[in-house]
Structure formats: C-alpha cells, structure tokens
Amino acid sequence: MAQKEGRLARLKALLEEFYVSPYRGAIARARREEDDLFMLFVFSELMGVPNPAAYYTLELQPLLLERFHDWHRRQGLEHSPLDGFRCC
Amino acid sequence: MLNELLTRRLLFVGGKGGVGKTTTAAALALVAAERDRRCLLVSTDPAHSLADLFGRPIGHRETALTASLWALEIDPDRQADEHLETVKARMRRLVHPRSFAEIDRQLDLARHAPGTMEAALLERVAEVMALAGDQYDQVIFDTAPTGHTVRLLSLPEVMAAWMDGLLGHRERSARLGSALRNLGGGRVKGDDLSLLESAADHAEGSRDQQLxxxxxxxxxxxxxxxxxxxxxxxxxxxxxLNPDRLAVLETIKAHEILTRFSVPVTGLVVNRVLPPDADGAFLDARRRQEAPYLEQIDQIFSRLPRVRVPLLPDEINDMETLRRLGRNIVGDDPVR
Structure with missing residues (x-):
C-alpha cells in the first residue's frame, strides 16, 4: 500500500513537471526581460541613453554589479560597454 | 498687505537675477524671527550672497543668526561629493580591489555629468522642506533666478514618475518570480534559472529588497x-521684480509657468521704485520711464497682492534696516 502511494506521488510529480515546465521557461524568460529592462534604465548612460534620474539611480548600481556581466553579454555586447567596469 | 506670507510654513522668494531676492528673503526672515517664529533662511542660488549680506560666514550647515533665525547656504558640490562617496563605498564592498581605481574614475565622471548639481540641490532642498513645521516654524528660500527655480520645482514630478516606472518593473519582476516559484522554478535543473535564482538575489533581505x-x-x-x-x-x-522692461517680462513668464505647475504664487514685491521726493532732472527722466511699467504691473497682476518698496538712499547692510524693510513688505510700517 505504502509502496503504491509512493509510486502515485512520483507519477503525480512527473506529470506536473511535464505540464508545467514549458510555462516555467516562458515565465523565467519574461522575468529576465523585465530585469534586463530595469538594468538598461539603471545603466542607460553607459549605452549613451540619457537618464534624467542618473544621479539617483547611481546608488542602485552597486546592487546590480553582480548581474552586470551577464546582462551586457545578453545585450549582445561581448565586452563591458564601460571602460570603468572591466568585468571581462 | 503681504502679512499672510509669514503664516505659511514654506516661503519661496524668486525672480530675475539682481532684483533684490536675497534682500527681500532676508528681510522677511528677520520679521518672522522678530515675531518669535523659529525661521530658517535658505539660499539655493549657487552664487550665495547671504553670508555677504549678513557679513558673517554661513555655509553648508545651519548657522544661528539671531535667537530664532538660522541661515543655510546649500552647497550642491558638497552634497554631490557626499552622495558619490557613499556609492563608492558600497561599490568597493562588492568588487575586487583591483577594480577600485576604475570605479573611482567612473564615478568621478558622473560627478561632472550634466544634471548632477541639480539633482544634488533638489535632494537637499527636499530634505530642508521637510524641516518646516517640525524643527522650524517657517523655512524661507532665497531661490536662484527664475529659470533654475522653475526647473527645480518641476523636478520632483519628473523624478517621482521615473521612480514609479522603475518600481513598476521591479513589481512585475517580483510577480513573475513568485509565479515561477509556484511552478517549482529553481529546484529543477536546466531551466536557465541559475542566474535568476543564484546569489540569493531574490530572497528576503536580498539585493532585490534593497533595490x-x-x-x-x-x-x-x-x-x-x-x-x-x-x-x-x-x-x-x-x-x-523691478519696474523695468526685462524684469516685468521675466516675471510674467515666471508667473505663467508657476501657475501651470500649480505652484501657489502669493504676491509680488516691486522693488527699487523711485520715491516721489527723489529730485533732479535725471531722476525725473527715470521716474517717467518706470511709470508705464508700474502701471503694467498693476494691470497684469491686479489679482495678486503687491507691495512697492522704494529705492533707498543707502545700501542695506545692517540687520535693523533689513528688519524695517521686512516690516514694510508685510505691511507693518513704511520704510522711511
């Protein structure tokens, strides 16, 4: 009986995974796009896009530094667009 | 006549360069202080002249001038330096020491970027505004010439909108994140979530929360x-303003813009009006010139309380004369 329940639970998890995983990928991508856009706003000056709040968003940059490398790679820039942040 | 000016917690004194803003602001501040209201007089003009007017150093910190009057000259340079130092210190905690010099270089560039001074000034002005009604009964701002001030006053709206936009992105990202967690994201390999879920980025007390x-x-x-x-x-x-062509034109523009931004314009000080008893052919000619401007001011601003302040024979450089000028503006007694 216990064995049967265990097998059922495994089957349930497997089925769940089967149906859910495509959505998970899509949501993960949507979220990454959202985060990338946010990065663009905070680092827009580096890309030559004027940011009216540059002085205030500057204080966000330290918090985003770790994500910076992956972000600029995803934006199609192989090397850091910024002389100052030479992360690669 | 302009007595109600002293009942407001915040009073901004503006106008074209050189019309007598600093003198007017200081005079009103002295009257407020004389009435036992704790008053802070603040200069936002980068070319400060409060210290010169009162003949004593004032600077970046609130300085007591009388028993209930304090003065402050906002120094945007210093404000920006302090802000950038804080950012630098936070950055240093997060990057490899070999990048320190590069980060310093980067931030020093930001120091000289257009808008930095303005943003620093706005930050301080916002902080000082919050002191009114708390630490002080009244804060009087001796503002920079109109253009700067209008820009400064419109900035909070622009900045709040910008912050709203950024917060909107954060919110959507957080919603997607929680949807992801409900779908078991982060527990399963191969979802390309390593970046999103690693480094404790999205956890409680995390980077996200700090942002x-x-x-x-x-x-x-x-x-x-x-x-x-x-x-x-x-x-x-x-x-x-003064009764001359350029000052009148600029005041009309300033009034229009302030009204458009819904800033409550409360009154007009027409400064340096030639007194009737000033004699001589030269002054007669000047008086004939200013007459149509005085008329124009009365016509255009008929709905605003106005007060005329005569041109004085002597330069104002003592507190007593300033105070008398202030009483004259609020309508207590005439200057001469």
Whole structure:
C-alpha cells in the first residue's frame, strides 16, 4: 500500500513537471526581460541613453554589479560597454 | 498687505537675477524671527550672497543668526561629493580591489555629468522642506533666478514618475518570480534559472529588497516635496521684480509657468521704485520711464497682492534696516 502511494506521488510529480515546465521557461524568460529592462534604465548612460534620474539611480548600481556581466553579454555586447567596469 | 506670507510654513522668494531676492528673503526672515517664529533662511542660488549680506560666514550647515533665525547656504558640490562617496563605498564592498581605481574614475565622471548639481540641490532642498513645521516654524528660500527655480520645482514630478516606472518593473519582476516559484522554478535543473535564482538575489533581505527600498525612499522624498510645494496652505511663492522692461517680462513668464505647475504664487514685491521726493532732472527722466511699467504691473497682476518698496538712499547692510524693510513688505510700517 505504502509502496503504491509512493509510486502515485512520483507519477503525480512527473506529470506536473511535464505540464508545467514549458510555462516555467516562458515565465523565467519574461522575468529576465523585465530585469534586463530595469538594468538598461539603471545603466542607460553607459549605452549613451540619457537618464534624467542618473544621479539617483547611481546608488542602485552597486546592487546590480553582480548581474552586470551577464546582462551586457545578453545585450549582445561581448565586452563591458564601460571602460570603468572591466568585468571581462 | 503681504502679512499672510509669514503664516505659511514654506516661503519661496524668486525672480530675475539682481532684483533684490536675497534682500527681500532676508528681510522677511528677520520679521518672522522678530515675531518669535523659529525661521530658517535658505539660499539655493549657487552664487550665495547671504553670508555677504549678513557679513558673517554661513555655509553648508545651519548657522544661528539671531535667537530664532538660522541661515543655510546649500552647497550642491558638497552634497554631490557626499552622495558619490557613499556609492563608492558600497561599490568597493562588492568588487575586487583591483577594480577600485576604475570605479573611482567612473564615478568621478558622473560627478561632472550634466544634471548632477541639480539633482544634488533638489535632494537637499527636499530634505530642508521637510524641516518646516517640525524643527522650524517657517523655512524661507532665497531661490536662484527664475529659470533654475522653475526647473527645480518641476523636478520632483519628473523624478517621482521615473521612480514609479522603475518600481513598476521591479513589481512585475517580483510577480513573475513568485509565479515561477509556484511552478517549482529553481529546484529543477536546466531551466536557465541559475542566474535568476543564484546569489540569493531574490530572497528576503536580498539585493532585490534593497533595490526596492532605495527606490521607494527616493520616491517618497520627491512625492512629499511636491505635495508640500503645491499645497497653498503650506507654501507661498513670492515674486520680486523691478519696474523695468526685462524684469516685468521675466516675471510674467515666471508667473505663467508657476501657475501651470500649480505652484501657489502669493504676491509680488516691486522693488527699487523711485520715491516721489527723489529730485533732479535725471531722476525725473527715470521716474517717467518706470511709470508705464508700474502701471503694467498693476494691470497684469491686479489679482495678486503687491507691495512697492522704494529705492533707498543707502545700501542695506545692517540687520535693523533689513528688519524695517521686512516690516514694510508685510505691511507693518513704511520704510522711511
């Protein structure tokens, strides 16, 4: 009986995974796009896009530094667009 | 006549360069202090002249001038330096020491970017505005010439909107994140979530939370400053001008713009009007010139309380004369 329940639970998890995983990928991508856009706003000056709040968003940059490398790679820039942040 | 000026918590004194803003602001501040209201007189003009007017050093910190009058000259340079130092210190905690020099170089560039001074000034002005009604009964701002001031007053709206936009992105990202967690994201390999879920980025007390807190804090400051500024029970804007062509034209423009931004313009000080008893052919000619401007001012601004302040025979350089000038402006007694 216990064995049967265990097998059922495994089957349930497997089925769940089967149906859910495509959505998970899509949501993960949507979220990454959202985060990338946010990065663009905070680092827009580096890309030559004027940011009216540059002085205030500057204080966000330290918090985003770790994500910076992956972000600029995803934006199609192989090397850091910024002389100052030479992360690669 | 302009007595109600002294009942507001915040009073902004504006106008074209050189019309007598600093003198007017200082005179009103002395009257407020004389009435036992704790008053802070603040200069936002980068070319400060409060210290020169009072003949004593004032500077970046609140300095006591009389028993209930303090003065402050905002130094945007210093404000920006302090802000950048904080950012630098945070960056240093997060990057490899070999990048320190590069980060310093980067931030020093930001120091000289256009808009930095303005942003630093706005930050300080917003902080000082919050002192009114708390530490002080009244804060009087001796503002920079009109253009700068209008820009400064419109900034809180722009900045709050910008922060709203950024917060919107954070919110959508957080919603997607929680949807992801419900779908078991982060537990399963191969979802390309390593970046998103690693480094404790999205956890409690995490980077995300810190980002949101910083953004919220900024937003609150701007929204608060804007609310205070637009509340006619809290703020008053006094325009100073002289009876000459350029000052009248600029005042018309300033009044239009301030009205468009819903800033409550409360009154007009027409400064340096030639007194009737000033004699000589030269002064007669000048008086004939200023007459149509005085008339124009009365016509255009008929709905605003106005007060005329005569040109004085001597330069004002003592507190007693200033105080008398102030009493004259609020309508207590004439200058001469």
């Amino acid at each position: 949101n807190e910083l953004l919220q804090m900024r937003r609150r400051k701007f929204v608060r400053a804007r609310e205070l500024l637009l509340d006619a029970n809290v703020s008053a804007f006094l325009l100073v």
